[in-house]
Amino acid sequence: MLRLLLLAALVAVVASLAACSDAAPQRKKRRPVDRMVFRDGPDENAFERIPLPPQRVRVQARSHSTTVGNVAGTPNFQMPVAICQPQKDQPSRSIGPTTDGQLVDGCRIPSTGLGYIAVNGNAYGTNSTVALLEMAAAQTIRQFQGAPAVVIGAISADGGGFLKPHKSHQSGRDVDIAYLRTTKGQPKRFELTDSSNLDAERTWSFLEALLSTGEVGLVFMDYEIQALLYDALLDNGWTEQSLSPIFQYPAGASVPRGVIRHATGHADHFHVRFRCPEGDKPDCVD
Numbered sequence: 001m002l003r004l005l006l007l008a009a010l011v012a013v014v015a016s017l018a019a020c021s022d023a024a025p026q027r028k029k030r031r032p033v034d035r036m037v038f039r040d041g042p043d044e045n046a047f048e049r050i051p052l053p054p055q056r057v058r059v060q061a062r063s064h065s066t067t068v069g070n071v072a073g074t075p076n077f078q079m080p081v082a083i084c085q086p087q088k089d090q091p092s093r094s095i096g097p098t099t100d101g102q103l104v105d106g107c108r109i110p111s112t113g114l115g116y117i118a119v120n121g122n123a124y125g126t127n128s129t130v131a132l133l134e135m136a137a138a139q140t141i142r143q144f145q146g147a148p149a150v151v152i153g154a155i156s157a158d159g160g161g162f163l164k165p166h167k168s169h170q171s172g173r174d175v176d177i178a179y180l181r182t183t184k185g186q187p188k189r190f191e192l193t194d195s196s197n198l199d200a201e202r203t204w205s206f207l208e209a210l211l212s213t214g215e216v217g218l219v220f221m222d223y224e225i226q227a228l229l230y231d232a233l234l235d236n237g238w239t240e241q242s243l244s245p246i247f248q249y250p251a252g253a254s255v256p257r258g259v260i261r262h263a264t265g266h267a268d269h270f271h272v273r274f275r276c277p278e279g280d281k282p283d284c285v286d
């Protein structure tokens with residue numbers, strides 16, 4: 001009888017251990033989107049101080065045949081109207097630089113919209129930041145119907161200001177976005193991306209929609225992923241000359257060239273920094 005009881009207890013212990021080891025990977029999956037990718041370090045400090053290219057770079061959009069609202073990629077581009085949650089009447093104001101700024105009357109991007117999901121609670125941007133993200137996501141999903149939604153991470157806190165663990169993201173003009181990947185299913189968070197799973201076509205579609213507006217100041221992207229995108233674009237008829245104002249690659253990961261720059265910690269998401277909205281200058285600092 002005692003042996004039977006001991007045996008039963010042993011079985012119970014083994015079963016509970018097995019349950020624990022099953023549960024462990026699920027806990028890991030629920031890690032907050034940003035904590036895994038932003039580490040304080042000299043590289044991050046350096047990349048936050050990169051000055052914007054002096055010229056607005058506007059890519060002639062060419063891969064998408066459908067557009068949403070006003071046509072992006074034309075000289076007559078007009079800012080679409082942002083859908084905010086809740087919708088608001090007053091315009092936002094971005095104040096100061098992205099590393100020491102505020103956001104007045106920010107627009108909270110809805111947690112789901114056409115072609116995107118926003119997975120971070122710090123989802124406040126300027127009206128134009130949110131309008132441009134919504135436009136780019138909508139254009140991309142119309143071009144690639146049935147594809148997963150774009151995963152949008154941190155923008156800014158309500159009111160802006162310091163947002164742990166970032167150096168920037170303070171004035172509603174910085175956005176973290178997951179690379180668009182070839183893996184099946186709807187991603188919910190950022191995941192390490194490389195040549196085996198980068199969907200270069202869709203990632204470029206989204207980026208091109210943003211770049212075609214001339215409103216993007218900088219994009220931070222791992223140098224190796226820049227190379228993957230760059231090579232895919234060359235294969236699709238782009239020339240080195242047409243890509244040189246856009247990509248830092250292949251000049252070198254520390255060469256200050258192009259809108260898209262290398263920064264460590266950007267192998268699972270890219271970071272888009274929008275220029276100051278014209279109406280917010282001179283309080284807003286690029």
Ligand SMILES: [Zn+2]
Pocket residue numbers: 166169174175176271
């Ligand atoms: Zn960021």
